[in-house]
């Protein structure tokens with residue numbers, strides 16, 4: 001299993017290409033502002049076919065270029081809860097995001113909930129609903145390989161903000177307890193911002209500073 005990442009846009013958002021091996025299907029994660037060409041190049045360089053785009057949640061910086069993949073016929077998959085933002089990407093904080101041009105929204109082909117599974121080739125993911133940063137935040141865990149795409153729930157040395165519209169700090173704390181309890185300590189995490197590939201064991205002491 002390989003997860004290749006790049007960082008794009010006004011708030012340094014991570015986009016990923018996830019795949020089992022070269023020459024097969026791949027999952028595109030969180031198509032950030034300005035990520036499209038790098039994602040397309042990375043897919044081509046590894047002879048990969050994008051099977052779907054997974055949106056970890058509906059915040060503008062994670063979904064703003066989803067329409068470019070939908071335009072090519074690639075289905076968008078997302079957890080339930082942030083559908084409105086996927087339909088109308090909304091940079092709700094000009095101080096952070098500036099005033100970018102309005103971009104088209106997308107209607108996800110698949111809406112997943114807690115405990116649902118999806119496959120990309122031989123990779124098998126289980127979805128955890130982890131609200132707090134936004135109502136629709138979901139973590140996708142590949143248990144066999146011990147990798148987790150965690151969005152803006154947990155970072156290498158911090159947690160996602162809960163001062164945004166529709167955030168809930170109470171839900172955030174519950175979600176953090178859940179991933180700390182349920183994910184094996186050796187699980188490597190791939191967050192929406194900052195360094196990736198650290199383990200839950202390495203990230204957890206930093207997380208607890210916010211709990």
Ligand SMILES: [Zn+2]
Pocket residue numbers: 057059133152160
């Ligand atoms: Zn976010």
